[in-house]
Amino acid sequence: MNTKMLVVLLGGLVLVSGCVKTVNDQHAFALSPGKDKFENRYKRTVDLVYAAALDVVARNGTISRESVINPGTNAVKTIEAKVNGQNVWVRVEAVDPEVTSVKVQVRTRGGGTDLSLTQQLQNEIGIKLATP
Numbered sequence: 001m002n003t004k005m006l007v008v009l010l011g012g013l014v015l016v017s018g019c020v021k022t023v024n025d026q027h028a029f030a031l032s033p034g035k036d037k038f039e040n041r042y043k044r045t046v047d048l049v050y051a052a053a054l055d056v057v058a059r060n061g062t063i064s065r066e067s068v069i070n071p072g073t074n075a076v077k078t079i080e081a082k083v084n085g086q087n088v089w090v091r092v093e094a095v096d097p098e099v100t101s102v103k104v105q106v107r108t109r110g111g112g113t114d115l116s117l118t119q120q121l122q123n124e125i126g127i128k129l130a131t132p
Contacts, residue, residue, distance in 0.1 A: 030107065033111040035113065037105035038122050041095060042129055052128040056121060057081045057090060086114055094121045098131045 042049055057063060061083030069076040079090040083106070091103040102125055106118045 035115070036105050038115075038118050039101055039103045040122050040126060041101050042118050043098055044100055044129055046075065046077065046092055046094050046100050049102055049125075049129065053090050053092055053102060054079060056085065056124040056128055057088060060084075060121065060124070061088065083117060083121070085109060086117060088117075089114050090121075099103070 008101050054063070054066070057079055058081075061081045063079060063081045065078075065080040067078050067080075069078060074094060076091060076093040078092070081088045081089075081090075087107045088108065089105045091101075091105075093101050095101050102122070104121045104125075106114045106121070108114055
């Protein structure tokens with residue numbers, strides 16, 4: 001009886017858990033596939049916004065990878081990092097020649113979401129861009 005119950009619970013856990021697509025076009029483990037990312041737009045160049053995002057993430061954690069998706073005129077720059085033991089992904093891309101989009105996504109080690117850290121990083125990037 002106990003073994004059957006354990007098998008049913010583990011099977012249910014496998015069905016509930018899964019993967020989510022990250023902002024750098026990869027996949028990550030997720031227990032809760034809910035909202036885990038925020039986007040802000042700034043009237044700044046991609047390079048300026050990327051430098052601000054890189055600085056903020058480096059101050060808060062450890063950067064594990066930087067990459068460029070679609071190199072060329074419409075380059076998308078991404079950052080992967082660990083902040084407070086949680087996985088962080090940042091995507092910086094041009095919306096048009098004057099506006100740049102920044103998406104920040106955070107997942108906990110257990111596959112959950114951490115919206116407060118996501119918002120904190122977004123706010124710090126905005127503050128970094130607003131200060132000379």
